Amino acid sequence: MLELAVSAGVMVSCLVGTFQFGYTFYAYNQLVTAVGNGARYAAQRTYRAASEQDIERGNAAIRNMVVYGDAQPEPASAPVLPKLTPEQVNVHWELAGDGAPRSVNISIKGYTLDAIYRSFTFDGRPSVEFPYVGKYAPTEREP
Amino acid sequence: MSVCMFLLLAVVGMAFDLGRVYIARNEAQIFADAASMAAAQQLDGTAAGIDRARAAVAAMPNRWNLATKKFSGVVIEFSADGEQWDQQPKNLAALRFARVTAPDNHVEIMFLRAVGGPQEFTVPARAVASTKPVRLTQ
Secondary structure (H helix, E strand, O other): OHHHHHHHHHHHHHHHHHHHHHHHHHHHHHHHHHHHHHHHHHHHOOEEOOOHHHHHHHHHHHHHHHHHOOOOOOOOOOOOOOOOOHHHEEEEEEEOOOOOEEEEEEEEOOEEEEOOOOEEEEOOOOEEEEEOOOOEEOOOOOO | OHHHHHHHHHHHHHHHHHHHHHHHHHHHHHHHHHHHHHHHHHOOOOHHHHHHHHHHHHOOOOEEOOOOEEOOOOEEEEEOOOOOOEOOOOOHHHOOEEEEEEOOOEEEOOOHHHHOOOOEEEOOEEEEEEOOOOEEOO
16 A cells, blocks of 8 residues: 555656656747748748838737737637737748848747646747848838 | 556556657757758858858757757758759759758657667658748758
């Protein structure tokens, strides 16, 4: 009986740890995929820069692509991970002297994953950079 | 007891080691995609364009192994037709494709090797991008 109690404690601890790390790795992999897809999308979409609002609208579409897998998601769309919001996606453009984008960096900031027994916070990673290969439209407005 | 421990390590290894392998594979593929696009973007039919392509790949900030390690041993090749690849191409004006391979991503295996698994797992990645327009083709 005593042996069962001791070994059960060890086994349960191992299984809990396995679940925690397994789920966290799964979630991180989902984030890497989402950030990569968002960065690919951002790198190829038209950069409309008629005003700051247009740039922000474009960034919002990129954030939606990361979180929902869709630049214009339905209101009931579910995020790729629980409680992931567009505000937790950082979009940073590296611009040339004339305002044309050179590259785009997408990263996750302050996302806390609840792995039931413990939570993990991802801040600054995953982070992905792509060269900008889309069309620069300094006078166009976001539709 | 030893059978139980073997099974336990196998389960832990599946979750921990394979989880890391899948993440590394994903990170490597994203790096290869971004790097091949960066290289293709620089091709302009000149030797300077080739140099810029190599510099652009070397400057990519993307990392692997949970975003902690820089990619090493990266191979950059160029092609006019997407079939014959060359690291030192001769006919520069005809180049239309850049291919980036990240071959040296060795994930150290921690648990599975205790039950007969490999010491490390290599997760290479490769991507091809075309010029004009710069797009991923593979």
